[in-house]
Amino acid sequence: MSSHQPPRPVRFGILGCASIARKLARAMLLAPGAAVAAVGSRSEEKARLFAADNGLDVATTRLHGTYEAVLDDPDVDVVYLPLPTSLHVRWATAAAARGKHLLLEKPTALCAADLDAILAACDAAGVQFMDSTMWMHHPRTAKMRELVDDKDAIGDIKVINSVFCFRANEDFLQNDIRVKPDLDALGALGDVGWYCIRAILWAVDYELPKTVIALRDPVKNQSGVLLACGATLYWADGKTATFSCSFLTNLTMDITLVGTNGTLHVTDFVIPYEEKSAEFSVASKSNFAQLHIGWDPLPSKHVVTTDLPQEALMVQELARLVQNIRDAGGKPEGKWPAITRKTQVVLDAVKTSIDKGSEPVEIAN
């Protein structure tokens, strides 16, 4: 292959037609270097409907009536796995065993031990693992990272607050997989709390907290699945983070970072208000104006534009890593599974603290 020829696209197989898969199918169509090779569902007809509904070429996309068939499809490089969390270990390890790279929906597992089984399978097979936490790939996140890393702008972060909640309707609260103990037993903690925990870890450059204490009075449904909860996280050096997550309150997606030199606010961190442009604000070295009648300087607003939505950038990044392995003898990038594992470890600790009535839970480093 001449070096001027474009590389073969990385071909995704979609395992299950979950509603979130529609967003990912669109991302795979938009992302340079990626393509949808196959869709698998519990019937070929469902796969066909999904493909037709989501702009996939029904003539060229392979439509499979079982999940197994996707794993056996030699045209599939990467399996995208949006199945309920309770099915992740089974299908993710099976995919890795067939040599498929893996894009795994969050929460990635019911507990860190389960995730470890998945990561071990990926490791053994030499395949790339990435969880599907889209906001990590938005250029706004990279811009915020730059400012957080700039000790002059933000300084040492001392306080982090994160909220992610949305108001689920009655149908969701009765029927969604995220309220079913046999499907997504972590409920709101796994679904929306995942993002808060990731945001907090992101802010501290993935240093694990020392102690986790769940907020009191978590809300559970009749099956014991969490509908609303939260926790406070403590680091040895005095940093403190608090998060709240819920299916019961208005859509909110906040990260607030307070550092010695600066403060960062973002209020739509998981899914930006609009696709093409996203904002955040930073107040740095803020003082009171003379007589304390105002601020000087005022906070500044940062606007970051993007041609591709964050989920397409995620697919593009994964495709780049897979291509490097598939076509150039590269190794999997260890950063992504490492971040996933830390998120899951903290999530485990929060769950344990909740189960113990908000007792402190220590995290070993």
Place this chain on the structure above:
Amino acid sequence: MSSHQPPRPVRFGILGCASIARKLARAMLLAPGAAVAAVGSRSEEKARLFAADNGLDVATTRLHGTYEAVLDDPDVDVVYLPLPTSLHVRWATAAAARGKHLLLEKPTALCAADLDAILAACDAAGVQFMDSTMWMHHPRTAKMRELVDDKDAIGDIKVINSVFCFRANEDFLQNDIRVKPDLDALGALGDVGWYCIRAILWAVDYELPKTVIALRDPVKNQSGVLLACGATLYWADGKTATFSCSFLTNLTMDITLVGTNGTLHVTDFVIPYEEKSAEFSVASKSNFAQLHIGWDPLPSKHVVTTDLPQEALMVQELARLVQNIRDAGGKPEGKWPAITRKTQVVLDAVKTSIDKGSEPVEIAN
């Protein structure tokens, strides 16, 4: 006096030339219905310098070389008391005993029992009490109150976060009264935490929380005065609030309210970025856009303008109440001392929890 004649202004006596008193002197000059009658300091010369520096008429303002003289001045209707907290009981009760109405700086007392002594003295004398929490009087606060009370816009509030901190310089951390155990023993909790607690109580219409648990690892100076701390507050119906306050991190003044129907954000609640205009944002009944690629509707920004700064509006409101008592036989407005007392009771509980190593502290209702 004809009903068309403007009422006599309410005359303030400033007890002590603290730096915050400069802002209040300006407010008294700006506020309709108010006037500065007297300034008292530990020397007449200091009082004269303060008057001259702050635009007061040195010829007509009475300049007193003792605090006592202000209390004895028959031209003073209201005493504004910005002395260190440890002196509040002595001078506030003395002022009330002389029949002076009282504008008391926050924190109003070192503990609720001390505040009760002050409030009892005001009650016995039939004088108006108000604490000097300026943001309560900004028209933005009234506008936010309207939206919070509108159950359709915000619904039932479930989560409240508040942060107030500023980065004190070395001189402050060594010499300011707010780091001295014999002057302002409550440190950051009393100075900036006061506002967070007030904001939280304001948000829930002054319903006291049931349980208060301090965040771990509060920061204290060598004298044991708090430089940074926080707490989580719990209500019987499941509402939860968290606040952080500090002298060690960049200027930040947040209230975030998350309700079943809506979310409110304000990032300069204590002192608006600018004097004449202040903002906040509300997201109400926010949904994900189709495919979860954005929000629909977007949050809306509310801008509230004001001709007078919030501290002048505070002085004006107090003058109105005092005038009603002085000239029309009215009774003191009980709302203000009641709000102050609840703030101090919660502050006490946070302090107790801190002193007990973050043990839960119950608040009796």
